[in-house]
Amino acid sequence: MTSPAGDHRERLVALLVAGVAVVLLVSSPTWFASDRxxxxxxxxxxxxxxxAVATFLYRRAQRR
Incomplete structure (x- = not known):
């Protein structure tokens, strides 16, 4: 059984990965505009x- 602190940490990692994903998705049009x-x-x-990884981790943290 995972401790509440472990669940909290897993949720934070999921949110961090989601934040990186958002930055990548939002900044990608810049590369298309510069012909890359x-x-x-x-x-x-x-x-x-x-x-997808962030969604998986967040749902996994919520189930525990």
């Missing part, structure tokens, strides 16, 4: 993956 489509696409992909 590959970097923009990679940033969108990584942002989506991190958003």
């Amino acid at each position: 489509v590959g970097v923009g696409a990679a940033q969108l992909f990584l942002g989506a993956v991190l958003a």
Whole structure:
């Protein structure tokens, strides 16, 4: 069984990962505008993956 402090820490890590995902997703249009489509696409992909990881971690922390 996980302690309440462990659940709180896991929730904070999920929110941190979600914040990084948001920054990547919001800043990706800059790369598309400067004709760096590959970097923009990679940033969108990584942002989506991190958003999924954050969702998984947050839901996991809520179940405990």
